[in-house]
Amino acid sequence: MKLHLFQAKSKLGDVDHNLSRLVSYIKANCGSGDIVITPELYLPGYMSRDLHFNIAEPINGKTIKEIEKATAETGCTVVTGIGERDNATDALYNTAVAIGPTGLIAKYRKRHLPSYGVFDEARYFGAGEDEPPVFEVGGAKMGLAICYDAFYPEISRSLTLRGAKVHIYISAAPDMSRKYFETFTMARAMENVVYVVYVNTVGQYDGLGFFGGSHVVDPLGEVLVRAKYYEEDVKTIEIDPSLVTRYRAIRPILKDYRRSDLNYLEGEH
Amino acid sequence: MKLHLFQAKSKLGDVDHNLSRLVSYIKANCGSGDIVITPELYLPGYMSRDLHFNIAEPINGKTIKEIEKATAETGCTVVTGIGERDNATDALYNTAVAIGPTGLIAKYRKRHLPSYGVFDEARYFGAGEDEPPVFEVGGAKMGLAICYDAFYPEISRSLTLRGAKVHIYISAAPDMSRKYFETFTMARAMENVVYVVYVNTVGQYDGLGFFGGSHVVDPLGEVLVRAKYYEEDVKTIEIDPSLVTRYRAIRPILKDYRRSDLNYLEGEH
Numbered sequence: 086m087k088l089h090l091f092q093a094k095s096k097l098g099d100v101d102h103n104l105s106r107l108v109s110y111i112k113a114n115c116g117s118g119d120i121v122i123t124p125e126l127y128l129p130g131y132m133s134r135d136l137h138f139n140i141a142e143p144i145n146g147k148t149i150k151e152i153e154k155a156t157a158e159t160g161c162t163v164v165t166g167i168g169e170r171d172n173a174t175d176a177l178y179n180t181a182v183a184i185g186p187t188g189l190i191a192k193y194r195k196r197h198l199p200s201y202g203v204f205d206e207a208r209y210f211g212a213g214e215d216e217p218p219v220f221e222v223g224g225a226k227m228g229l230a231i232c233y234d235a236f237y238p239e240i241s242r243s244l245t246l247r248g249a250k251v252h253i254y255i256s257a258a259p260d261m262s263r264k265y266f267e268t269f270t271m272a273r274a275m276e277n278v279v280y281v282v283y284v285n286t287v288g289q290y291d292g293l294g295f296f297g298g299s300h301v302v303d304p305l306g307e308v309l310v311r312a313k314y315y316e317e318d319v320k321t322i323e324i325d326p327s328l329v330t331r332y333r334a335i336r337p338i339l340k341d342y343r344r345s346d347l348n349y350l351e352g353e354h
Numbered sequence: 355m356k357l358h359l360f361q362a363k364s365k366l367g368d369v370d371h372n373l374s375r376l377v378s379y380i381k382a383n384c385g386s387g388d389i390v391i392t393p394e395l396y397l398p399g400y401m402s403r404d405l406h407f408n409i410a411e412p413i414n415g416k417t418i419k420e421i422e423k424a425t426a427e428t429g430c431t432v433v434t435g436i437g438e439r440d441n442a443t444d445a446l447y448n449t450a451v452a453i454g455p456t457g458l459i460a461k462y463r464k465r466h467l468p469s470y471g472v473f474d475e476a477r478y479f480g481a482g483e484d485e486p487p488v489f490e491v492g493g494a495k496m497g498l499a500i501c502y503d504a505f506y507p508e509i510s511r512s513l514t515l516r517g518a519k520v521h522i523y524i525s526a527a528p529d530m531s532r533k534y535f536e537t538f539t540m541a542r543a544m545e546n547v548v549y550v551v552y553v554n555t556v557g558q559y560d561g562l563g564f565f566g567g568s569h570v571v572d573p574l575g576e577v578l579v580r581a582k583y584y585e586e587d588v589k590t591i592e593i594d595p596s597l598v599t600r601y602r603a604i605r606p607i608l609k610d611y612r613r614s615d616l617n618y619l620e621g622e623h
Contacts, residue, residue: 201605214614216617236545236607238541239507240615268575269541271537272507272541306533335471336470341466341468341469345483346465346512347619348485349485349486350511350616351620
């Protein structure tokens with residue numbers, strides 16, 4: 086399975102521009118069975134602030150339809166981030182989508198919205214109640230979550246227990262959070278014995294720097310590939326999710342996982 | 355609060371020898387309110403293998419009583435590891451104890467027993483069903499767990515939700531696990547915004563090397579102190595658990611913690 090870590094800048098508020106760059110990349114580079122992964126909120130641009138209220142689209146909107154055309158044509162799967170407008174309530178969500186050759190195969194509204202320091206996501210977006218999704222590409226189960234969700238080990242654990250051997254985190258993480266993400270992607274990979282794929286925003290937006298550094302961690306915590314820091318970059322890499330079984334013979338951490346640990350989390354504290 | 359990371363070798367199977375070194379250290383160096391922390395299974399020696407069946411002691415045995423004398427005398431608290439024999443069943447456990455000036459204040463039977471690669475703990479020990487304990491020293495809530503438990507984020511989360519602002523992991527980790535522990539102690543500290551104290555065995559036992567490298571991570575993931583690798587070492591450090599509140603203003607991760615994440619862990623998968 087070939088992954089494309091599409092670490093591109095977004096033009097803030099210009100969904101059509103960002104979409105067009107993504108679709109061009111897919112058509113030129115993405116073969117059948119490949120997966121292209123962009124940063125969080127790549128299509129509107131993460132730092133679009135109040136513009137989100139104007140440019141968010143429903144999940145069946147024209148942007149998703151445009152991507153569906155490209156994936157149907159190429160056999161590629163795309164994982165990207167949109168500002169989603171809920172049709173019924175008009176509420177906005179920070180949403181990740183996976184779109185395969187047959188159309189939309191997974192969507193996920195970010196559950197953990199940072200609203201501290203430089204972050205203000207709860208100002209724009211509602212918090213998702215969806216279960217982080219598990220979907221299949223080429224017979225391999227993949228999980229999908231967004232950025233700050235990686236701070237919460239419960240998310241990756243849930244994806245693991247539902248069979249996901251590749252966990253994809255799309256992200257928009259600024260410089261001061263680099264150590265956090267690089268620690269957590271390692272930890273999530275090693276504690277679940279899974280591949281973790283992390284694709285981050287890059288560039289300066291309103292003076293706030295996003296570090297890029299998109300990467301893939303293997304199930305024993307080796308970083309297999311890392312995109313450039315602070316510059317646009319695309320990295321491609323072949324991984325074989327069926328190898329997870331072999332890694333779990335070396336580190337059989339899930340054999341020793343105890344569901345009863347949850348009793349202490351569920352209790353009244 | 356002054357912590358003493360007592361990274362001493364154990365003489366295998368010689369509880370009296372190991373106890374005597376610990377008690378001497380306490381009497382010479384440990385003031386009232388201080389905490390001395392040893393590696394996992396420090397008293398019998400981690401690699402004592404089938405000797406554990408002969409030398410394990412009940413929780414009210416002479417070794418614990420001897421430590422209680424030293425802590426009563428000095429006002430110090432000791433966190434250490436014993437091979438515990440259950441009085442009723444004769445089953446053995448890999449047990450951590452916290453002993454303060456008033457006697458035993460916490461005990462914990464290791465829940466996750468590694469039995470793969472060089473590890474064979476399930477051959478000797480039963481798996482604990484106890485909740486990982488939270489206890490107080492000088493008005494600060496501390497949590498206690500053992501080694502491989504650090505691979506399971508549920509353990510630290512449970513300690514956090516019960517108020518523990520300092521998580522102590524006693525450990526016996528060999529060289530090939532160093533990256534795992536150094537990643538997980540960072541991750542547990544940062545995802546819970548707590549101090550993590552890690553004290554590891556050091557030295558060669560039956561040709562197997564234990565890396566030492568005991569350390570303390572602060573609630574933002576800074577390593578405050580680290581003991582030598584591959585050599586005996588004692589490090590002392592002052593920490594102030596009340597600062598956790600201030601760190602949680604900088605990284606209010608617990609504000610954004612969602613109990614409903616557990617629904618996905620509890621479901622039938």
